[in-house]
Amino acid sequence: MTIALKIEDLHASIGAIEIIKGLDLELPFGEVHAIMGPNGSGKSTLCHALTGNPVYEVSGSAKLGGKELLDKEISERALMGLIQGFQYPTEVPGVRLAEFLIEAGAERGIERSAIEERIRVEAERFTMTDFLDRSLNDDLSGGEKKRSEIFQAAVLGPRVALLDEIDSGLDIDAVKQVAEAVEEMRSPEIGTLMITHYSRILRYLTPDRIHVMLDGRIVESGGAELAEELEDGGYDAIRDRLGIEKPAEEEAPKKPSDFFTDIPF
Numbered sequence: 097m098t099i100a101l102k103i104e105d106l107h108a109s110i111g112a113i114e115i116i117k118g119l120d121l122e123l124p125f126g127e128v129h130a131i132m133g134p135n136g137s138g139k140s141t142l143c144h145a146l147t148g149n150p151v152y153e154v155s156g157s158a159k160l161g162g163k164e165l166l167d168k169e170i171s172e173r174a175l176m177g178l179i180q181g182f183q184y185p186t187e188v189p190g191v192r193l194a195e196f197l198i199e200a201g202a203e204r205g206i207e208r209s210a211i212e213e214r215i216r217v218e219a220e221r222f223t224m225t226d227f228l229d230r231s232l233n234d235d236l237s238g239g240e241k242k243r244s245e246i247f248q249a250a251v252l253g254p255r256v257a258l259l260d261e262i263d264s265g266l267d268i269d270a271v272k273q274v275a276e277a278v279e280e281m282r283s284p285e286i287g288t289l290m291i292t293h294y295s296r297i298l299r300y301l302t303p304d305r306i307h308v309m310l311d312g313r314i315v316e317s318g319g320a321e322l323a324e325e326l327e328d329g330g331y332d333a334i335r336d337r338l339g340i341e342k343p344a345e346e347e348a349p350k351k352p353s354d355f356f357t358d359i360p361f
């Protein structure tokens with residue numbers, strides 16, 4: 097089994113504040129893994145540290161297809177096949193989605209005719225054709241932005257896709273669409289790390305493995321039973337079982353329904 101992404105003893109800090117505190121993870125090619133964690137557990141920081149956001153001081157190792165990422169520039173990491181789908185995609189008025197992808201393709205050495213063909217095919221697959229001539233992420237609904245992130249990843253053909261909160265802030269129909277898009281992108285050449293706060297997307301997509309992240313570490317990895325445990329008892333259930341204390345700054349306990357769905361029941 098070839099490993100798409102192998103993270104060992106990753107630490108990431110800003111100034112004196114350590115956010116990722118020794119994280120290990122293995123993501124094989126062809127698999128979709130979910131990282132689930134409460135707000136503030138460091139999920140976005142993990143993505144930023146891997147893609148190379150210079151705000152963070154990072155140590156440890158993260159290898160893509162066996163090659164170290166952490167000593168490379170951001171652009172080199174992208175050329176190695178790393179892509180991040182953002183929790184909050186930036187709006188770029190005046191730059192058309194299609195133009196952006198043609199440029200990004202050119203940076204990766206993909207010829208114009210080849211990238212245009214990929215754009216056409218993937219836009220049909222992800223129902224993005226109507227958005228190609230519109231500005232990047234501008235005036236898109238939450239669901240459309242997330243679908244666009246996955247579409248862009250599919251066009252650029254990453255080897256490792258980091259999808260940060262790809263399902264947050266979406267109504268249930270959009271969550272379903274996003275889940276289908278993640279499944280669509282699954283291939284033997286890609287490892288996908290899908291980061292989520294809620295377990296509801298897991299009703300529409302079955303990751304090969306689920307990792308629970310608390311306070312900057314993966315504390316537990318497993319299968320669908322972990323999502324069920326979270327759905328029933330929230331992150332407190334996992335903390336209780338593993339004997340992990342709740343950080344003082346975290347808010348008072350909430351009902352599981354507060355954590356896992358936008359629909360009150």
Ligand code: ADP
Pocket residue numbers: 110115133134135136137138139140141142151
């Ligand atoms: P998550 O994505 O799991 O909600 P984040 O990775 O965004 O968590 O944040 C983890 C912790 O790191 C939070 O306490 C957050 O306030 C802190 N943090 C993240 N980025 C910064 C930053 N640029 N400056 C200061 N603190 C940060």
Ligand code: MG
Pocket residue numbers: 139140141183261
């Ligand atoms: Mg986040």
